[in-house]
Amino acid sequence: MEGSQQILNLTVVGLTFALYIGIAIWARTGSTSEFYVAGKGINPVANGMATAADWMSAASFISMAGLIAFLGFTGGAFLMGWTGGYVLMALLLAPYLRKFGKFTVPEFIGDRFYSKTARVIAVICLLAISITYVIGQMRGVGIAFSNILEVDLTVGLISGMFVVFLYAVFGGMKGITYTQIAQYCVMIFAYTVPAVFIAIAITGVPIPQIGLGSTLVGSDTYLLEALDQTLVDLGFTAYSATEGGMNMLNMFLLTASLMIGTAGLPHVIIRFFTVPRIRDARKSAGWSLVFIAILYTTAPAVGAMAMWNLIDTVVTDRHNIGQEESHLAYDEMPAWMERWSETGLLAFEDKNNDGRIQYYNDANEEFAQMAEEEWGWEGSELTTLDRDIIVLANPEIAGLPTWVIALVAAGGIAAALSTAAGLLLAISSAISHDLLKGVFKPDISEKNEMLAARISMAVAIIFAGYLGLNPPGFAAEVVALAFGLAAASLFPVLMMGIFYRKMNREGAIAGMLAGLIVTLGYVFTYKGFLFFPQLALLPDTAEYWLFGINPGSFGVIGACANAIVAFSVAKMTAPPPAEIQKLVESVRVPRAD
Amino acid sequence: MSDSENQVTKDRGEYWRANLRIIGGCLVVWAVVGLGLGVLLADWLNNFSIGGYPLGFWVAQQGSIYTFLVIIFFYAWRMNKLDREYDVYED
Numbered sequence: 001m002e003g004s005q006q007i008l009n010l011t012v013v014g015l016t017f018a019l020y021i022g023i024a025i026w027a028r029t030g031s032t033s034e035f036y037v038a039g040k041g042i043n044p045v046a047n048g049m050a051t052a053a054d055w056m057s058a059a060s061f062i063s064m065a066g067l068i069a070f071l072g073f074t075g076g077a078f079l080m081g082w083t084g085g086y087v088l089m090a091l092l093l094a095p096y097l098r099k100f101g102k103f104t105v106p107e108f109i110g111d112r113f114y115s116k117t118a119r120v121i122a123v124i125c126l127l128a129i130s131i132t133y134v135i136g137q138m139r140g141v142g143i144a145f146s147n148i149l150e151v152d153l154t155v156g157l158i159s160g161m162f163v164v165f166l167y168a169v170f171g172g173m174k175g176i177t178y179t180q181i182a183q184y185c186v187m188i189f190a191y192t193v194p195a196v197f198i199a200i201a202i203t204g205v206p207i208p209q210i211g212l213g214s215t216l217v218g219s220d221t222y223l224l225e226a227l228d229q230t231l232v233d234l235g236f237t238a239y240s241a242t243e244g245g246m247n248m249l250n251m252f253l254l255t256a257s258l259m260i261g262t263a264g265l266p267h268v269i270i271r272f273f274t275v276p277r278i279r280d281a282r283k284s285a286g287w288s289l290v291f292i293a294i295l296y297t298t299a300p301a302v303g304a305m306a307m308w309n310l311i312d313t314v315v316t317d318r319h320n321i322g323q324e325e326s327h328l329a330y331d332e333m334p335a336w337m338e339r340w341s342e343t344g345l346l347a348f349e350d351k352n353n354d355g356r357i358q359y360y361n362d363a364n365e366e367f368a369q370m371a372e373e374e375w376g377w378e379g380s381e382l383t384t385l386d387r388d389i390i391v392l393a394n395p396e397i398a399g400l401p402t403w404v405i406a407l408v409a410a411g412g413i414a415a416a417l418s419t420a421a422g423l424l425l426a427i428s429s430a431i432s433h434d435l436l437k438g439v440f441k442p443d444i445s446e447k448n449e450m451l452a453a454r455i456s457m458a459v460a461i462i463f464a465g466y467l468g469l470n471p472p473g474f475a476a477e478v479v480a481l482a483f484g485l486a487a488a489s490l491f492p493v494l495m496m497g498i499f500y501r502k503m504n505r506e507g508a509i510a511g512m513l514a515g516l517i518v519t520l521g522y523v524f525t526y527k528g529f530l531f532f533p534q535l536a537l538l539p540d541t542a543e544y545w546l547f548g549i550n551p552g553s554f555g556v557i558g559a560c561a562n563a564i565v566a567f568s569v570a571k572m573t574a575p576p577p578a579e580i581q582k583l584v585e586s587v588r589v590p591r592a593d
Numbered sequence: 594m595s596d597s598e599n600q601v602t603k604d605r606g607e608y609w610r611a612n613l614r615i616i617g618g619c620l621v622v623w624a625v626v627g628l629g630l631g632v633l634l635a636d637w638l639n640n641f642s643i644g645g646y647p648l649g650f651w652v653a654q655q656g657s658i659y660t661f662l663v664i665i666f667f668y669a670w671r672m673n674k675l676d677r678e679y680d681v682y683e684d
Contacts, residue, residue, distance in 0.1 A: 068654070076631060076653030083658045084627045090665045091616050095672075209655060213644035222645030240650035242636040252632045259627070277683045279673055286665035293658050300654040588609050591681040 024167030035172030048287025058140025066387030074245030081258025090285030138468025190411025235367030261483030264491030488558025511566025
């Protein structure tokens with residue numbers, strides 16, 4: 001990367017950091033209510049925007065479009081799963097939890113099920129979910145820095161930790177919320193600007209969501225039609241066809257698991273405790289989804305168009321795949337390809353020594369054999385193609401000005417920081433409010449509780465930073481598990497706590513444990529106990545999976561186990577005390593009386 | 594229990610049942626569009642198209658998200674109306 005680009009990147013990222021810290025100083029907090037739930041004074045639209053930034057992580061910003069580009073149609077599981085969960089949140093949880101009026105998710109579980117044991121189990125689930133999640137975010141901060149600013153990974157990560165420390169520890173939920181609003185703006189601008197330019201370049205339509213369904217510039221062939229046909233000609237499955245990627249059963253279960261898991265994520269749920277009224281909680285979930293949908297409906301266009309750009313570059317004449325001249329010559333490779341092959345994320349190998357790149361599906365035996373016999377191809381020559389390139393290299397592929405590249409750097413960092421801050425707040429409030437004040441030291445003063453919250457947040461930041469620098473090898477797999485656990489442990493119990501008046505302590509505890517054990521058991525059977533692969537009981541391939549269910553899609557089954565066990569146990573044990581049943585009735589009605 | 598208290602309890606019960614009916618309706622649409630049209634029936638829907646989008650593909654990657662948005666705002670609007678009807682609206 002050129003020196004001037006690096007200076008520009010550093011300047012843009014530095015300016016956004018100054019903005020976040022400035023907001024933190026302005027929004028510093030004084031009371032526990034302001035620290036945990038921003039004094040319940042956040043406007044629903046503003047809260048929606050902050051929730052969107054909180055929710056959309058480095059993975060959404062950098063990896064999702066690439067994931068969809070390579071999965072095609074079945075990538076829709078992630079799009080529907082991660083947005084459909086907000087419907088469950090808005091209809092089944094948000095208004096009632098807001099009416100209940102507490103600071104944390106374990107606090108609701110502890111009070112509703114009149115049990116410190118239930119509260120502690122909920123804290124354990126929350127910590128397992130949030131910590132696995134935060135590792136990936138800190139890693140994202142480090143990678144974004146080191147790749148784009150060309151500084152050392154450690155330097156990048158520590159400056160990121162320092163910024164989060166400043167605004168999260170001093171500002172609490174109030175500081176985090178206002179910073180997240182700024183981060184959302186940076187993030188969405190950085191995501192949509194390159195997408196708009198690329199949509200114009202490929203289809204002539206400035207709205208990516210419409211461009212994806214439009215015709216190619218200067219032709220009456222639809223983009224998706226051309227993409228489908230070219231992929232099929234190269235031995236792949238068609239992009240929009242349902243048979244690529246995962247099978248229907250796993251797509252169904254994955255979509256359902258991600259939906260339920262999203263609605264069970266504690267750091268997202270607490271966002272709805274921060275709005276002034278019940279009706280704001282209902283609406284705020286909708287506003288969150290509006291701001292999320294702007295990115296999530298753009299991502300499929302970014303993915304498909306990037307795939308098209310790549311294929312259109314490598315295959316110079318898609319109508320005559322069999323001819324030698326239809327494939328890109330190595331010495332005509334565009335500058336962005338050369339630059340990215342230096343990073344190792346993109347790699348080529350001229351297997352048949354013809355000086356041209358043949359990219360095709362060599363795993364498709366029938367096609368590969370035909371290509372070898374007819375055309376002399378000896379294996380796909382695009383040997384490495386990292387998914388994360390799709391978003392990061394997009395501005396370069398589209399030939400956009402240097403400030404856009406700097407903006408994408410700032411956007412990726414904003415996405416990682418906003419999610420990390422939200423998770424750290426959920427972790428610190430679970431420790432200071434649920435464990436310390438709720439269980440071990442109930443007589444703690446408000447001032448000391450705040451101090452404990454700040455100390456636990458600082459410790460959590462250092463811990464997460466350390467894990468970001470020395471990530472356990474399984475970090476990527478654990479994120480899928482975090483959703484599975486949220487779906488299997490927290491969501492069913494929260495929902496039954498509101499909708500089933502007679503759900504009792506015994507049922508809730510048994511349900512959470514059943515959901516946890518069933519899900520962990522299934523995942524560990526294939527991935528190994530605590531993710532040590534040598535401890536796996538069965539190989540992690542489709543033929544050994546129970547009914548062919550991928551461990552990553554198992555959360556919904558765990559959620560069903562949770563509900564069934566909770567319901568059966570509740571039927572066999574004493575109903576909850578009268579005052580708890582009365583509490584449930586009052587949670588169901590908006591007006592306080 | 595006095596008559597007025599009885600009346601309040603009865604109203605609260607009716608309010609809750611009305612809420613459950615609305616939630617049920619919304620969740621049916623949610624499941625049919627997201628999991629039904631977007632996954633199970635997508636292959637068949639791909640026989641039709643909307644612009645350059647095969648319909649099943651469009652539902653899975655665009656349409657379902659728009660539907661989810663409509664459901665949430667419809668629910669918020671409908672519940673505000675119900676809150677007023679049963680006089681439990683917040684001030």
